[in-house]
Amino acid sequence: MLADIVMRVYRVDHPQKPLEDKKDIDSFKVFVSDVGLLCAKQDIVAEDVIYLSKELDDFKGGLTGNFVCRQLMANEYTSYYWNSERGAEVDFLIQKAGEVIPIEVKSAENTKAKSLNVYINKFKPEYAIKLSTKNFGFEDNKKTVPLYAAFCI
16 A cells, blocks of 8 residues: 555666666655645645745745656656765656756745756766756757646656
C-alpha cells in the first residue's frame, strides 16, 4: 500500500547510462504519488491553486515537483536527480532513447536554470528540458515545456 502512495527518486553522482547502476540507494527524495492527497494534507483547496493564493507560495515548488514526478512515472520513466558538491541540483534525470536527459522544474516567475547550466557544462547531454510556466521553445539545446504539458515528455 505504501509503495502506491510514495515515489522515491534516487540521487545519481555520475549520470552515465545506465542510470540504475549509478544510483545512491542511501540518498533519495520522497514524492507523494497522489497530488490531491498532498494538497489535502496541506489544507490546500482548488481555489488556492487556480488563483495562486499567497498561502501557496511556500509550497508551490514542492507541489510542482510532485506533479512532474507523477507525470514522469505515468510515462513509465524511472526518475533520478543530481546534485553537485557546490549545491547545484537538477530536479530529475530520465533515460530516453539511450540518452540521459536532465529536467529542471521551475514553479516561480524566475525561470533561470543555473543548476541546469552547471549540469550541461559538466556532462554535455544531447539536450535538456526545462518545465515552467513559459510556452514551448528550444534554445541552447534546452527544450522549454509548459508545466501543463509535462505528460508530453
